[in-house]
Amino acid sequence: MQTSNGKEIFLWLIRRRQRYRVTGASMQPLLVSEDEVLVDPRAYRRQAPRIGDIVIARHPSQAGLKIIKRVDAVREQGAYLLKGDNPDPAQNSPSLVPVQLILGRVTSRFASAS
Amino acid sequence: MKLLTRTIQQFFPAAKTVSAHCDGPCGVYDPASARIAAEAVLSMTKKILAIDTKDHSHATANSLSRFISIKEEQAHLAKTDLLVLWTDYFKPPHLEKYPDLHDTFWKAAKLCSAVKVEVSLEKAEALMKAVHKIHDIFWATKGREVPYYTAG
Numbered sequence: 001m002q003t004s005n006g007k008e009i010f011l012w013l014i015r016r017r018q019r020y021r022v023t024g025a026s027m028q029p030l031l032v033s034e035d036e037v038l039v040d041p042r043a044y045r046r047q048a049p050r051i052g053d054i055v056i057a058r059h060p061s062q063a064g065l066k067i068i069k070r071v072d073a074v075r076e077q078g079a080y081l082l083k084g085d086n087p088d089p090a091q092n093s094p095s096l097v098p099v100q101l102i103l104g105r106v107t108s109r110f111a112s113a114s
Numbered sequence: 115m116k117l118l119t120r121t122i123q124q125f126f127p128a129a130k131t132v133s134a135h136c137d138g139p140c141g142v143y144d145p146a147s148a149r150i151a152a153e154a155v156l157s158m159t160k161k162i163l164a165i166d167t168k169d170h171s172h173a174t175a176n177s178l179s180r181f182i183s184i185k186e187e188q189a190h191l192a193k194t195d196l197l198v199l200w201t202d203y204f205k206p207p208h209l210e211k212y213p214d215l216h217d218t219f220w221k222a223a224k225l226c227s228a229v230k231v232e233v234s235l236e237k238a239e240a241l242m243k244a245v246h247k248i249h250d251i252f253w254a255t256k257g258r259e260v261p262y263y264t265a266g
Contacts (some may be wrong), residue, residue, distance in 0.1 A: 067132065
């Protein structure tokens, strides 16, 4: 994942990017808890999420919870199977999320926890 | 650039958090994924049975191949989704409340294999019933009333 460059920070300043702080371990080793990322909320207005994209989505059954995961598979009827990167099965299992709950695509790492 | 982002972090802390927690504690499990796959198997089974193979055309052969391919894939996905629920979500206390839990999942997984191997409307419908039962058990363990529905 690319580190936020001048263009990304400019897009954040003009509110074309949203900034999120990551909590939890399911996206390790790529993202660790307390990393910050920038998200493009308009990424899927004209195109569908693609396998491999890292996305922010509303949790399908827990109101108010937003999750960060990678698109693992595309199912029929507009649903996406999202999974974390963590190879430990105990830290990871798939979530099926309808496309309307996907809020945007992670475009860059704004800051590392370290 | 690092200095700039550090300065931004210092003066404008990120207000929004996003969860990358493991799914167990977060409860990010949902039998809906198995339901969608099982429903796709049922749909493909119906389409395969509806095809008239008497014309021996390439178009018919192509359609039949595509339906079979999708049925295979979705049956495998249904089985994977069910196994994840069975092995990762359900715990011994659930088994006390639902003594036939293992039998339910074992039979559902067997049905996933059967609908892949055969073109059986009866077994595809039986898989949907099994998934419905698992849906009811799953949401009951969470103390929530989530109505079961199908897309088709």
